[in-house]
Amino acid sequence: MVAPAGISIAKLNFSIGQFSLKDVSLDISRGEYFVLTGPNGSGKTILIKLLAGLLRPVSGELWIEGRRITELPPWKRNVGYVPQDGLLFPNYTVAQNIEFGLRVRHLTRQERRRQVDQMAEMLHITPLLDRNIRDLSGGEQQKTALARALVLRPSILLFDEPVSAIDEQTRDPLCLELKRVQRQLGITTIHVSHNSRETALVADRVGFIKSGVLQNEFQSFTGAAPGA
């Protein structure tokens, strides 16, 4: 099989307890911002975790940028994953969190610092770099989590309800920031959300999942999203 650039999911099946994801197939073009919506417990986060390699599918295939990743462990997938609550490592500062992926790749201290500074500048969080993560607001935590994922130049980005735990005033600006950065870097993105306003702000295309079945009709938002 020759998979297209971007993300390709073919007949993916997965089950856990009573829940199962059934024959999910989906192609997302390179650079596209795809929003996956659906009710709670419909399988959105499971699909994201399958792509990140945190769960193993029962059957089916996963391709990223033409590379088959179905059996690859998460550390070999080069996937940027930002969960709902950021999950910054409590024992590290903001800068240490951002450089974590570079550290496990054994980059030199100077190179790590350079890349962290560059990413912090892009996301306007340079003043936060030496802060303890307990002193960050929800929005700052999510930006740090985004920087931590982006600094590794991932092939794709997976956002799992990245702004749902943030106060309303910060949500829209952060959504626009996500969209701006995604456009700037041209990274194929899947964003899980069940907020229609958030979806309208960022989506190029929207998919709907219900009870583990991906609906085949997708709304196109191309050109309609503010800030796009």
Next chain:
Amino acid sequence: MKPRGPAYGLWFDALMALPLALYGGLLLLLVGSLFLRITPESLRIAFQDRALLNAIWLSMWSTMLSTLLSVLVAVPAGYFLSRKHFRGYFLVDTIIDMPIVLPPLVLGLCVLIFFRTALGHYVDRQLIIDLGHLFNTQLVEPGRGLFIFERPGIILVQFVVGGAFAVRVIKAGFDEFEPRYEEIALTLGATRTQALFLVVLPNVMPSLVAGAVISWARIFGLFGPIILVAGTMRNHTEIMPTTIFLETSIGRLDVALVIGAGMILISVVMLTIFKRLGGKGYLW
């Protein structure tokens, strides 16, 4: 310290505090009476006795070594029990908890009986001889074993008892630390080992220290099973708790009191370290 609970009801609070004061007072009275009986003369006798100093030294290093072994086993075991649920989990979990609920003397008896089985006899008597042959040397004197009436026997008993406490406390630390942090580390390119050492262990450090101190505290005063397995031979397998027994049995109560006071002081220091490191809540 921030006050907790309602600000009114002084008499009620006083009523609640009364048993605390009585029990705390009783403990202080008992410990104080021991310290008050110690005379400069008994201190002089105790510290001039080479065998007693050897017993203190053996107590310290054997408990430290056993604690280290307990933690080395408890970190992977506690992690596995915390993260994986498998068929037979309940059984494994119950077996690991056995040393917590079993009387130490029964555990000592188990160790003693094990060394009377064919396998145990081989491990105690023959293994060390075979190892000696392998390296073309004699590792122990003829007729002596590796564990029974020997110092490694002390460490084995201490490890058997202390290991369970370390596993229990350290597992509680892993339970409290969200596994999703590890998942994030993996997506950032860390292997399982890197995620464990760079993310999990630094964040559960207070529970590791608590596990070590609880394990140490449990084995420091261990007496019955050690007497059963290693005996209490002067300058060989005598440790602080067995010294108290020996000294009392030959009528040297003053010296026993000095050793008892030393054990109290060492325990208080360890307990203070444990509480300062935030270990509270893992045991009680």
